[in-house]
Amino acid sequence: MELEKITNKKNAKPKRWYTDACGTALALEFFGERWSLLIMRELMLGPRRFSDLKDDLHGISANILTQRLEGLEHSGIVVRRKLPPPANIQVYELTPWGYEAEPIFQTMGRWATRSPAHDPMLPLSAVSAMLSLRTMILEDREPVSMVLVFRFGENVFTGRLDKKELQIERGAVEKPDIVFDTDTTTFITLVYGKRSITDAEREGRLRLTGERELVQKFIDCFSLPEKIIT
Amino acid sequence: MELEKITNKKNAKPKRWYTDACGTALALEFFGERWSLLIMRELMLGPRRFSDLKDDLHGISANILTQRLEGLEHSGIVVRRKLPPPANIQVYELTPWGYEAEPIFQTMGRWATRSPAHDPMLPLSAVSAMLSLRTMILEDREPVSMVLVFRFGENVFTGRLDKKELQIERGAVEKPDIVFDTDTTTFITLVYGKRSITDAEREGRLRLTGERELVQKFIDCFSLPEKIIT
């Protein structure tokens, strides 16, 4: 009886398979369950610990997060890593292949935000806000280069904008051209043009460092796709 | 009591929401449930009827297909259309916005097929086979143009390859350069180089019309991404 219980837990996964050679179907085997893709999103900008993920994925419960991380690890998308002492904590990190899933987020994001149902005032994680920049960056933009720091409470990122792309990594660099210190919702309403910088500053939602002209040049590099006509 | 039951069925959907401004999360609200994305895939190359979908989506049950089609219709991704007499049948079709989801299939397909778990010998729908061509077409290929017909039993497609792209639509054109008449698994093993044309013909799995040299040029336009190193 005991043995049977253990056996059931380990093997004999009665998971439902699509049994389809199509790449999309296979991708869904990997991350088609609820939360999996959003966990991957939260890991796209570097390793996180369990409680970071739990906090940023509003509404996920601990047991589900454990299951999903196990599944993603099993699929070769996530690795569990123990940081060396003195940190000595465990983090979850994407594998190189996992990091290569970013275009999936970009195509899904570009497509879905055209829906009238898209509500940018809903809560947004810091990683989502950063990834949205890489998703919504304009192909044919002014060739401008700059280094930026983005502060969303605990979550701090450095962005390097050049002609080719916007690189983003965790942590702050020494002498950036621009520093945003704000919340994610205010930030994206600024970038996508629903709110003015001065308004946000007056309301105490934003502390901004850097030349206003350069900030505007940065903002002009991004644009949400047009809404669909219904 | 009766009223309550009706009310529960129509409104009061206690569906679980991510409540997240992220575009990926919104996309998952639309097609994150099991089967939804694969239904969209089957519709990508033109309208289908209920039973076509049920047959091609191996393993889906009728009630789930009904629910998913309702959901996709509600989200503005699918429309239900009644063909005029004498056909007089009902079909499901993607909206223009629905058709624009194709890049999602492409990024997911390119990413997932790099997994060692990808098994091209599993069953593959005719639409999947055709979409895989559009997914795996090489950017920097020989500038070659041709018109092809693909026959997979009932499912017949015409492809138009030019410098820019491979267009695909349902139905056969009059004088194509090449005709493939085969099953989907044989077809993709041919295109992605696991099987030779002559072997497939000898085994009776393939009937091919057209100059062999041109066929080879066609095949050379496509390539599966490299497997990940584990």
Next chain:
DNA sequence: CTGTATCCGTGTTGATACTG
């Protein structure tokens, strides 16, 4: 503090049978 395991109520999924 950082997870992990278990129980439990509810909602979702799917196989079968059935109806217009």
Next chain:
DNA sequence: CAGTATCAACACGGATACAG
């Protein structure tokens, strides 16, 4: 052919308890 009804199995999320 195009779905609906029913019911059983499973997945989800919350709470709680536990381990390092």
